[in-house]
Amino acid sequence: MTDSNEIFDTERSSLVELERRLDLPRREFLKLCSAIAATLGLPVGAEAAVAKAVETAPRPAVIWLHFQECTGCTETLLRAEHPTLEKLILDVISLEYHETLMAAAGQQAEDARLAAMRKYKGRYLLVVEGAVPTHDNGIYCKVGGKTPQQMLAECAADAAGIIAIGSCASWGGMPSTISPLATTSPTGSTGIATVLGKPVVTIPGCPPNPYNFLSTVVHLLTFKRLPDVDAKGRPLFAYGRLIHENCERRAHFDAGRFALEFGDEGHRKGYCLYKLGCKGPETYNNCPTIGFGDVGEINWPVGCGHPCIGCSEQGVGFQTGIYELSELRYIHPPVGYPAIHEKQGKGASLGAMAIVAAVGGGSAGAGAMLARNLGRAAHDDAPQDAASAAGQRAETDTDAASRHDRRE
Numbered sequence: 105m106t107d108s109n110e111i112f113d114t115e116r117s118s119l120v121e122l123e124r125r126l127d128l129p130r131r132e133f134l135k136l137c138s139a140i141a142a143t144l145g146l147p148v149g150a151e152a153a154v155a156k157a158v159e160t161a162p163r164p165a166v167i168w169l170h171f172q173e174c175t176g177c178t179e180t181l182l183r184a185e186h187p188t189l190e191k192l193i194l195d196v197i198s199l200e201y202h203e204t205l206m207a208a209a210g211q212q213a214e215d216a217r218l219a220a221m222r223k224y225k226g227r228y229l230l231v232v233e234g235a236v237p238t239h240d241n242g243i244y245c246k247v248g249g250k251t252p253q254q255m256l257a258e259c260a261a262d263a264a265g266i267i268a269i270g271s272c273a274s275w276g277g278m279p280s281t282i283s284p285l286a287t288t289s290p291t292g293s294t295g296i297a298t299v300l301g302k303p304v305v306t307i308p309g310c311p312p313n314p315y316n317f318l319s320t321v322v323h324l325l326t327f328k329r330l331p332d333v334d335a336k337g338r339p340l341f342a343y344g345r346l347i348h349e350n351c352e353r354r355a356h357f358d359a360g361r362f363a364l365e366f367g368d369e370g371h372r373k374g375y376c377l378y379k380l381g382c383k384g385p386e387t388y389n390n391c392p393t394i395g396f397g398d399v400g401e402i403n404w405p406v407g408c409g410h411p412c413i414g415c416s417e418q419g420v421g422f423q424t425g426i427y428e429l430s431e432l433r434y435i436h437p438p439v440g441y442p443a444i445h446e447k448q449g450k451g452a453s454l455g456a457m458a459i460v461a462a463v464g465g466g467s468a469g470a471g472a473m474l475a476r477n478l479g480r481a482a483h484d485d486a487p488q489d490a491a492s493a494a495g496q497r498a499e500t501d502t503d504a505a506s507r508h509d510r511r512e
C-alpha cells in the first residue's frame with residue numbers, strides 16, 4: 105500500500121490536474137477518498153491508493169441500461185447533497201450510454217449505444233438499473249423496439265463486467281411484488297442474473313447508497329477487479345452484515361425497549377422499531393454505518409424514525425408487509441430474555457421464566473409478565489420498558505389474549 109505522503113509529495117502535479125478537473129480542493133478530495141476507503145473496509149492509509157487510482161487509472165467505459173424501475177438509482181447518484189460525489193462518480197466512469205442523462209434521443213441514442221459497444225468491445229462495464237419483465241416474451245418495457253431480454257443479451261455478450269444497480273435489477277425489487285392472490289408479479293419481473301443465467305455483481309437497495317456503487321467502481325480502479333461478493337452477488341464490504349448489527353437503537357432492542365406506535369413515548373425516545381416492523385434483523389446492508397445524503401450517520405430510515413422495510417433484501421422488501429414483524433436471523437436478545445416471538449396468551453416456557461427470574465432476581469410471576477410484554481406488539485400507553493413492565497404491569501390472560509401479535 106502506498107503511503108499517503110508519497111502520493112501528495114511526489115505526484116502533486118496530477119493532483120493539481122485533478123483539482124481542476126473536479127473543481128475540488130485536494131483536502132475535500134482526500135476526505136472523499138478516505139470515505140470510500142472506509143466504506144470498502146480498507147485499512148488506514150489505503151486512501152492513498154484510492155486517491156492514486158481515481159487520479160490516474162483509465163476510466164472504464166460504461167453502458168447503463170434502464171428497464172422496469174423508477175430511475176431512483178440514477179437520481180440518488182446525482183442528487184447527493186454532496187455535489188462532489190456526483191462529480192466524482194461521473195469522473196471515475198466514462199458514461200457512454202445512459203438514457204436519462206444523454207442528450208441524444210431516438211435512433212441517435214441507439215446508434216450511440218451500438219457505437220460504444222463496438223468501440224469498447226470486451227472492455228466496457230454494463231450497469232443495469234431496473235427489473236426484466238419475462239411474461240409474454242417481455243414486451244412490457246421496450247426500448248428502441250427491443251425488449252429488456254433482447255437488450256440485455258445484446259449488451260451483456262461483450263461486457264467485461266456486469267453490475268445490477270438497485271433491488272429491481274438485483275432480484276426484481278418493487279416490480280416483482282406479488283399480490284396475495286397471484287404466484288408471480290403481473291409482468292413476471294425478475295433480476296438480470298436470473299435472465300442471464302449467470303452471476304453478476306449486485307448493489308441492491310431502493311435506491312442503493314451511492315457510496316456503494318462508487319466504492320465498487322473505485323475498487324475496480326484500485327485493485328483491477330470487482331470486489332468480493334456473497335452468494336447473491338453483493339459486495340461483502342457493503343452487505344456483509346445485518347443492519348441490526350450496527351443499528352444505533354440496538355441497545356434498546358437488547359434491553360427490551362420498543363416503540364409500539366408512531367409518536368408514542370418509546371418512539372419519541374428513540375427506542376427500537378422492531379415492533380413497528382423493522383426488517384433490520386433480516387436485511388444485509390450498511391445503511392446505519394454510512395447513512396444517506398452526506399448529512400451525518402443518523403440520516404437513514406431507522407435514524408429518521410421509520411422501520412427499515414428491507415428494501416435491499418430479496419424475500420423481504422416489497423414481499424413482506426411493511427409493519428409485519430421481522431424474522432430474527434442469528435441475533436437474539438440476551439439469554440436473560442425469553443424469545444421475542446413469544447405468542448400471546450401462551451406465556452413463557454418454564455425454562456425462560458426460570459432464567460428471567462434468576463437473572464432479574466424477581467419471582468416467576470414477574471418473569472412471565474416480562475415474557476408476555478416482550479412478545480406483545482399491541483398498543484400500549486407506556487413505552488415498552490421491560491424492566492418497569494416486569495415490576496408494574498398486571499394483566500390477565502384474557503387481556504393478553506385479546507391483543508393481536510403483528511404476525512397473527
Ligand code: FSX
Pocket residue numbers: 172173174175176177178233234235269270271272273277278309310311312
Ligand atoms: Fe427505483 Fe432503481 Fe428502486 Fe428500482 O432504484 S429506487 S424502483 S431499486 O431500480 O430506480
Ligand code: SF4
Pocket residue numbers: 347348351352353354355357375376377378382383384385406412
Ligand atoms: Fe435497529 Fe431495527 Fe434492529 Fe431495532 S430491530 S435495533 S430499530 S435494526
Ligand code: F3S
Pocket residue numbers: 309310347387389391404405406411412413414415416417
Ligand atoms: Fe432500505 Fe432498510 Fe436501508 S429500508 S435503505 S435497507 S435501512
